[in-house]
Amino acid sequence: MESQGQYIGSNSGMDGVDQKEGKVANQRKTGTCESILRILAFMLTVTAAVVLGVSKQTEIVSVKIIPTLPPIDLPATAKWHYLSAFVYFVVANAIACAYAAFSLVLSFANRGTKSSLGLVIILLDLLMVALLFSCNGAATAIGLMGYQGNSHVQWKKVCNVFGRFCNHAAAAIVLSMLGSLAFMYLVVLAALGLHRRSK
DSSP: OHHHHHHHHHHHHHHHHHHHHHHHHHHHHHHHHHHHHHHHHHHHHHHHHHHHHSOEEEEEEEEOSSTTSOOEEEEEEEEGGGSHHHHHHHHHHHHHHHHHHHHHHHHHHHTTOOOTHHHHHHHHHHHHHHHHHHHHHHHHHHHHHHHHOBTTTTBOOOTTTSHHHHHHHHHHHHHHHHHHHHHHHHHHHHHHHHHHHHO
16 A cells, blocks of 8 residues: 555656656747747848848939920939838838847847846837837838829829839838737747746
């Protein structure tokens, strides 16, 4: 009878070891997933900032000053810093990519510890989601104005003239949106981790 009790006690000890090993493996898997997402967010946001930041196109545009005179051909250039929405977009993506690199180092330093640094990282991730969604919205709005124009305020579309620049801007917006989704998924992972710990 005593030997049976010892057997049961040793078996429950093994269950505790298995649970501890499962927790460590789960933390390792979450940490790897978090690192991959941070690297992905860094690559997407830095690429978005560079794609729009280096984009420039010069075209010859016909301008009619007086209706009775023939139009004058003038060179016109499209650059990202001519529009405040695109300036905001490039700066916001530069901030997000710098933060992604910094937070990757912080998350490695915080791994396995129970400090308040993890909560700070979650809040900053959430701030990056908001920053990127707002800059993407601003850039998309001005991009649509370039593609379609606005007949109500007599703004003509310009993407039929500056097609290459508009295509680069559209590609940068898509990359930035994917970067913001990576940050959003990091917040979801953190929320799930907090939920698991609270049980």
